[in-house]
Amino acid sequence: MSNLIVHGGSPLKGRIVPSANKNAVLPILCATLLTREPVRLHGVPEITDVKKILEVFRQLGSSVSVDFGTGVLDLHHQNTHFDPAKDHLPEEMRSSIMLVPGLMARFGAARIEDDVKGCTLGAREIDPHVEVFERFGASVDRAADGLLLKVDGKLRHNDHWTDYASVTTTENFVLCAALADGTSTLMNAASEPHVQEFCQFMQMLGAKLEGLGTSRLTIHGVDRLGGGEFTFAEDFHEIVTFLALGAITGGDVRVKNSQPEQFPLIDRTFAKFGVQIVHEDGWSRSVVNGKLKVKEPFTRNILQKVEAAPWPYLPVDLLPIFVALGVKAEGSVMFWNKVYDGAMGWTTELSKFGAHAFLSDPHRMVTFGGKPLTPAEVESPYIIRVAIALLMVAASIPGKSVIHNAAPVRRAHPQFAENITRLGARVEWVEGD
Incomplete structure (x- = not known):
């Protein structure tokens, strides 16, 4: 078993070049x-x-x-x-x-x-x-x-x-x-x-x-x-991940991105959490003015929504990244996975941080964000970006957290811990139970 030790609370800052998809x-x-x-x-x-x-x-x-x-x-x-x-x-x-x-x-x-x-x-x-x-x-x-x-x-x-x-x-x-x-x-x-x-x-x-x-x-x-x-081009999943890590930790991360034309819907999804994405000179940057806050819909009595489905919808693989932002941001969001049954069943792990997340059915989750969060030991399911989403939450909380069974990260992101360490994160791999 590979575990990630995360000492959170440090704003991530710097430039990063993503790997291939x-x-x-x-x-x-x-x-x-x-x-x-x-x-x-x-x-x-x-x-x-x-x-x-x-x-x-x-x-x-x-x-x-x-x-x-x-x-x-x-x-x-x-x-x-x-x-x-x-x-x-x-x-x-x-x-x-x-x-x-x-x-x-x-x-x-x-x-x-x-x-x-x-x-x-x-x-x-x-x-x-x-x-x-x-x-x-x-x-x-x-x-x-x-x-x-x-x-x-x-x-x-x-x-x-x-x-x-x-x-x-x-x-x-x-x-x-x-x-x-x-x-x-x-x-x-x-x-x-x-x-x-x-x-x-x-x-x-x-x-x-x-x-x-x-x-x-x-x-x-x-x-x-x-x-x-x-x-190979840069992995848009990894671009989004680094931008989200910058936003959730209150930092300033710039990510190499040679294909910003693929990002309009992704940018609008970030905006639902109070995050502005700026694309300039082949680099992308996440900007947050103050704390993360969910944008209220103009339609009364409905929740802000993030719907994920096959392209050109928001990619399903990115949904956990935005769930992490939803846990941190003040306000409520409904997340809808329109592809996989049962891929949202990790709300219990979020609750260990003190997060309030409710699983409506096998496809939908609601986060009630902005709650006080504390470090925790959590267990990742065998899903690459769920492990990263749990790491994101841990990185935003001062103190030591442990992501157990984080090995799926290595299936998609080479040198991931080393890369975010260069941005100021304090993380390390620990092998064993």
Whole structure:
């Protein structure tokens, strides 16, 4: 178990350069299996899931050379091999399901482990992915420890309309369609910034893709994909996290941000808590005049609301960050997670700080902020940004707090504790019970 010790009460100040987005890096790593040409990636973060996928590539015979100090990764899948009977994919990592298209395209076979999962965000079914694989011609059989998939010949083109705008399902569709035998179209495609970045990488490899950033993607299958170099953009999740840490501690944090055009709704959400976001010269800054205070709606007798759903809504992954602001800000806010069942059930941990948060149902939480808060020992669920949200609350309270089971932070944010220490935070990792 990895715990974070937090000595709170210090305003965070300084400049920070975010790492790449895990949710762009992982599908792009999986996409490299589609080509036999060398690929060089810049800005690769040293996080748990990246290391797991690179270890799989090594076990399959691929050439892997990485320098996490510079963030440069060289991959060459020229001599890669795969046997579904003995080669297993990483467990406890949702993104491993995106290795399936590359394996099917190259070897005509793949597998899905029974334990494929990520953060504990309620029920996260694999059926939409299996449906996509079947539509491209895969047969699916249940084995003792997972599903075995087989393809006879090339993947076949198809048109598909998803039940909901799932990021990973969209990426799996694109991965399958890139080398399929014709033109494929996906309706209700996800369009998050990391999906757009993934599609840009696919285009760099030579994929013929239209509709980038929209809910309708058209992919014209090609015979082969090439190689090349690609540089990752800053993670907007991490940008928001550092801006929120500056705001909740009463500090002044500036964060490198090369894509402020993605932030209008995020900026307006910050404003609901009395935080102004300023974008200038490639940097973003959070400004708070006085204490955090919830903006009262003009409509009488309703709560201020923060609703999270697939892009272009506010991203669901950011909701815990704003819950932390809601606990600290004077006033009441209703938070609505429109995607995952049961992902809001950590109100009991907030209450240990003295916060007043009420779970209305599996999708909605109400915070009654501005209450006196005290340091506490809390237990994080296995959700990356819930661990960070608990850290945010602890960082805003003078005294020593402990975030137990904070290891999920390492799945997405390399050197996170070290980065916020440079901003003036007093935090440290402690291994053990």
